[in-house]
Amino acid sequence: MPARKPPSQSKSNCIFCDLVQGSAEVSMCYEDDVALAFMDIQPVNPGHVLVIPRDHYETLQDIPRAVGWHLFQVTTRLIPVIQKIAGAEDMNLIVNSGPAAGQNVFHYHIHLIPRTKGDGFDVPLPFPGSEMPNRHLLDAMAVRIGSALRMDPTRETPASGVRVVNPADRMAATVTVAAPKAKAGAKPKAPPKKR
Ligand code: 5GP
Numbered sequence: 251m252p253a254r255k256p257p258s259q260s261k262s263n264c265i266f267c268d269l270v271q272g273s274a275e276v277s278m279c280y281e282d283d284v285a286l287a288f289m290d291i292q293p294v295n296p297g298h299v300l301v302i303p304r305d306h307y308e309t310l311q312d313i314p315r316a317v318g319w320h321l322f323q324v325t326t327r328l329i330p331v332i333q334k335i336a337g338a339e340d341m342n343l344i345v346n347s348g349p350a351a352g353q354n355v356f357h358y359h360i361h362l363i364p365r366t367k368g369d370g371f372d373v374p375l376p377f378p379g380s381e382m383p384n385r386h387l388l389d390a391m392a393v394r395i396g397s398a399l400r401m402d403p404t405r406e407t408p409a410s411g412v413r414v415v416n417p418a419d420r421m422a423a424t425v426t427v428a429a430p431k432a433k434a435g436a437k438p439k440a441p442p443k444k445r
């Protein structure tokens with residue numbers, strides 16, 4: 251059975267909702283109608299920021315897609331700025347979604363963690379305790395996920411230019427790139443001769 255979140259962390263008793271409402275101290279670095287970003291009170295490194303929705307959603311599963319998309323856009327906007335200000339070489343984006351995944355504050359948030367070599371932090375991937383499954387197991391899992399995705403009634407139509415193919419054909423989703431336009435005055439290429 252999956253671990254359940256502690257009942258004390260509901261909307262009415264949420265530290266991040268308090269920050270949104272201005273009833274607790276916070277160092278805010280970005281705000282709009284949907285999202286906020288502020289400094290983590292216990293940063294991994296200087297410049298550790300949390301991006302959150304203004305409204306209270308607990309985990310990834312609760313986030314409406316449009317809100318999730320907006321949070322990701324805010325995140326990608328902040329990344330180069332934080333890296334520059336913090337003098338960091340790189341960045342980890344982390345979402346702990348649900349108690350089993352290590353979430354402690356049950357108001358959805360994205361960690362933006364600036365990284366420099368030798369800073370002592372680690373996200374140990376590949377997981378040292380993992381054994382490499384054989385290709386059949388990987389393929390079987392890929393097919394199951396792909397099939398479930400195609401049967402999902404809530405799925406959206408792929409964006410234009412994105413072609414989703416059957417994973418059973420052992421191909422990943424591919425992005426089709428438009429062919430470059432022919433230069434003005436250039437002769438059109440003759441189609442290949444049939445043999
Ligand atoms: P989680 O473990 O849920 O992914 O991360 C929660 C994060 O929220 C932690 O990194 C923690 O330092 C941060 N945090 C917890 N309480 C507060 C708070 O009152 N203010 C701020 N700014 N950050 C907090």
Ligand code: ZN
Nearest residue numbers: 264267306357
């Ligand atoms: Zn909240």
